Amino acid sequence: MDKQVQHILEILEDNAKVTPKEIANLTGMTIDNVTKSIEQFEKSGIIRKYKTIIDWELAGEEFVHAIIELKVTLERKLGYQAIAECLYKFPQVRSVRLLSGGHDLSLTIRGRSMKEVAFFVAGKIATLDQVQGTTTHFVLKTYKEDGVILYETEHIKRLQISP
Amino acid sequence: MRERCDPSAFVAEHLKTVPPSGIRRFFDLVSEMDDVISLGVGEPDFITPWHIRDACIHSIGQGETAYTSNYGFLELREDISKSYSQKYSVDYDPESESLITTGVSEALDIAIRAIINPGDEVIVVQPSYVSYVPSIIFAGGVPVPVSTKMSNDFRVTPGELENVITDRTKAVIINYPNNPTGAVMDKDSLESIADVIVEHDLMIISDEVYDCLTYDGVHTCFASLEGMRERTILLNGFSKSHAMTGFRIGYALAAPEIIDSMMLIHQYTMLCAPTTAQVGAIEALKNGDEEMQKMVREYDRRRHLIVGGLNKLGLECFEPKGAFYAFPLISSTGLTSVDFAEGLLSEQKVATVPGDVFGKAGVGFLRCSYAASRENIHTALDRIGDFVDGLKI
Numbered sequence: 001m002d003k004q005v006q007h008i009l010e011i012l013e014d015n016a017k018v019t020p021k022e023i024a025n026l027t028g029m030t031i032d033n034v035t036k037s038i039e040q041f042e043k044s045g046i047i048r049k050y051k052t053i054i055d056w057e058l059a060g061e062e063f064v065h066a067i068i069e070l071k072v073t074l075e076r077k078l079g080y081q082a083i084a085e086c087l088y089k090f091p092q093v094r095s096v097r098l099l100s101g102g103h104d105l106s107l108t109i110r111g112r113s114m115k116e117v118a119f120f121v122a123g124k125i126a127t128l129d130q131v132q133g134t135t136t137h138f139v140l141k142t143y144k145e146d147g148v149i150l151y152e153t154e155h156i157k158r159l160q161i162s163p
Numbered sequence: 164m165r166e167r168c169d170p171s172a173f174v175a176e177h178l179k180t181v182p183p184s185g186i187r188r189f190f191d192l193v194s195e196m197d198d199v200i201s202l203g204v205g206e207p208d209f210i211t212p213w214h215i216r217d218a219c220i221h222s223i224g225q226g227e228t229a230y231t232s233n234y235g236f237l238e239l240r241e242d243i244s245k246s247y248s249q250k251y252s253v254d255y256d257p258e259s260e261s262l263i264t265t266g267v268s269e270a271l272d273i274a275i276r277a278i279i280n281p282g283d284e285v286i287v288v289q290p291s292y293v294s295y296v297p298s299i300i301f302a303g304g305v306p307v308p309v310s311t312k313m314s315n316d317f318r319v320t321p322g323e324l325e326n327v328i329t330d331r332t333k334a335v336i337i338n339y340p341n342n343p344t345g346a347v348m349d350k351d352s353l354e355s356i357a358d359v360i361v362e363h364d365l366m367i368i369s370d371e372v373y374d375c376l377t378y379d380g381v382h383t384c385f386a387s388l389e390g391m392r393e394r395t396i397l398l399n400g401f402s403k404s405h406a407m408t409g410f411r412i413g414y415a416l417a418a419p420e421i422i423d424s425m426m427l428i429h430q431y432t433m434l435c436a437p438t439t440a441q442v443g444a445i446e447a448l449k450n451g452d453e454e455m456q457k458m459v460r461e462y463d464r465r466r467h468l469i470v471g472g473l474n475k476l477g478l479e480c481f482e483p484k485g486a487f488y489a490f491p492l493i494s495s496t497g498l499t500s501v502d503f504a505e506g507l508l509s510e511q512k513v514a515t516v517p518g519d520v521f522g523k524a525g526v527g528f529l530r531c532s533y534a535a536s537r538e539n540i541h542t543a544l545d546r547i548g549d550f551v552d553g554l555k556i
Binding site: 006010011159162 | 201204205209537
């Protein structure tokens with residue numbers, strides 16, 4: 001991968017708010033070139049979206065998250081893509097992944113209560129023709145989200161001056 | 164009553180000629196202050212990658228707490244040899260040509276002691292890391308500094324070496340990528356040094372502890388040059404590359420005769436490098452490359468940030484190609500390095516290290532480590548700007 005491309009993407013993956021000016025400072029590129037590169041990444045889909053990791057609990061909102069494992073039967077011709085489409089169109093479904101191992105698909109669901117999530121799974125997911133079975137795991141606590149540790153961070157203890 | 168003792172009368176004479184490290188004095192100043200932003204640190208600001216720490220914890224859990232071979236774990240020496248073959252195409256026999264030491268500091272000390280007879284001269288290419296000159300004096304040798312210049316990208320030239328070589332010259336110590344300048348030497352310029360080394364039949368002690376922190380271009384290992392393998396004592400370690408300063412693991416690679424002599428000192432004075440830390444080093448070499456590269460890329464970004472920032476402030480800054488130091492020339496402000504560094508610390512609470520500490524060649528310069536968070540580099544640059552503006556009034 002091109003070194004400058006890698007720098008821009010790594011910087012933005014860590015913090016989407018870093019300005020083109022700052023990226024230019026960090027890479028030695030011109031602001032103009034940084035801006036153009038980012039526009040190109042956005043256009044080509046390399047950069048999909050900018051989002052924010054929010055601690056909703058701290059903000060006073062109660063959300064319930066659950067991980068749902070699905071076993072499915074494949075439809076002739078259509079394969080997993082067709083099933084994934086049926087699932088990801090629900091806004092409650094935050095992620096859909098095809099897995100290796102004992103289950104076929106894994107979903108992340110967000111709802112207001114355990115009851116709401118449970119009814120959504122029973123009413124909307126389990127009833128799909130291709131779905132053979134579901135296993136629901138409610139999330140009790142999130143320690144790390146998208147590479148960000150939410151509860152504790154380590155601080156390095158160094159001397160202030162050393163050779 | 165018995166006569167009172169004066170302990171100072173017992174201190175060895177040769178130690179009285181060694182001044183305490185200038186860094187030490189700054190450390191004492193800083194430790195009395197709060198809210199200091201430090202660009203004075205010669206170690207990574209990353210915590211050792213977790214997989215390395217985990218391997219050490221596991222090894223302690225398994226009761227792996229005894230001495231290792233004097234040479235260090237064979238597995239570690241084999242992994243080091245393998246990495247040198249792969250990276251630099253220079254082959255070392257792990258059993259007879261490598262020695263694991265307690266940090267590169269120990270490797271440096273015993274390398275010098277292994278080859279120096281009383282009165283032998285050792286050329287030290289400066290600006291240089293603070294330990295070289297004292298280590299030579301401790302070994303009974305005579306340090307001979309040679310100054311490199313910013314106008315020559317802090318590379319040492321054959322002519323500069325020739326000027327100071329005498330009949331008593333035994334060895335030359337080089338350190339590229341360099342602490343404190345961040346300078347590197349490319350293959351061609353190293354080749355010209357190699358010619359001088361052969362012509363005068365010298366040894367090279369090449370401290371390559373920053374080899375992995377090379378940003379533009381590739382590092383050239385001195386021992387990989389034609390005919391230099393037998394003339395080189397190669398020193399390296401894990402402190403900088405894998406953020407493992409406190410683990411104290413370094414190593415030396417050299418001809419069997421040299422390693423044997425170093426081993427002679429090592430076995431009686433150190434016995435072996437810390438066992439747990441050696442386990443960490445094995446893990447670092449086997450599985451640490453990806454995290455290391457990630458750290459290197461972040462240093463690279465900070466390098467652009469700080470060098471660009473210092474130049475904008477009017478402090479002429481040579482572009483460092485390796486290590487994690489910027490070395491701006493501050494003499495344009497009219498201050499000496501020490502006055503600048505002390506003023507900056509007391510007025511703006513930014514800790515740096517005056518260039519004089521690294522030898523005469525460092526006079527007029529300031530060492531700013533960019534092993535600091537981007538946020539701290541920004542704040543430090545703002546404060547340095549305020550300090551410089553204040554001088555103009």
